[in-house]
Amino acid sequence: MSSTAADVVRLLTVRGETLAVAESLTGGMVAAAITAVPGASKAFRGSVTAYATELKRELLGVDAGLLTARGAVDPQVAARMAAGVRKALGADWGIATTGVAGPDAQDGQPVGTVFVAVDGPFGADDPSARGGKVEALRLNGDRAEIRMESVRSVLALLLRELAGEQTGNERAQDTERNGGF
Template sequence: MSSTATELVRLLTVRGETLAVAESLTGGLVAAEITGVPGASKVFRGSVTAYATELKRDLLGVDTALLERQGAVDPQVAAQMAAGVRKALGADWGLATTGVAGPDPQDGKPVGTVFVAADGPFTGRPGSAGGGKVEALRLNGSRAEIRMESVRSVLALLLERLADEQTGNERAQDTERNGGF
């Protein structure tokens, strides 16, 4: 279990928020990383391993035309997977991974092409990091290394979003205390 997963569980617990995960190339590794943290049951709702393209559509609500046009390895697919799992499992935050771990290219995308996404609540508060964010990765290494780096990256993406939101809220509070300056 990583320190990133531990910190993520801690932050979500403090905030009283929940998390769900949609995985493709990582095949359950993100869920395993999160559930390896003691106390994860307070925040982790569950996961969907949608390895097959039609499961992305049927279980996560990814747009059929998008899948037909772009294939499963696409930033919009990752974003829709994160939003879809968040909705399907009733979580505050959704994470998603899709990509090509190898050994062969997929949908015309080379090995190491990965998209990770986070989707969360839009609170309307100053500094709110709600909504969706996708990060494109170009990874090198073995199949196992690409999958593990994808896990690390998607967890770091959400941790960064939560930290940014916290910083934004603190700035807004400072501004209010200082008379708007």
């Protein structure tokens, strides 16, 4: 079991929030890492493994024009996959992976090109702050190593966002308790 996955489940559970996962190159490995954590059912809503490009459109609502123009290995596609699974499965947070694990390049992208994304209630008091965050990765190694690092990276991205949100909330509570700025 991954300690990052355990930390994600713990933070989501403490916050009373839920997670949904959209996966392409990882083929269910992110969902497997999360569900390996005892108590994951308190926070994990489910996952969609949209390996085929058309499923990204059909199941996750990724724009067909974007897929045609940019291909499935694209930062905007990753962001829309995370937002789409969050909406489709009714979760507070959505995360996604898309990329090229090999052995061949795809959509003009070399092996090791990966995009991981998180979509959630960022800055809930500021509507302009809502939305997603994407990280571009250039990974080395064989297919298995690229897929495992993609799992680690998307969970780490979510954990950073959850920890940042928690820190921000604690600051807001401290300000209220202390009667001002």
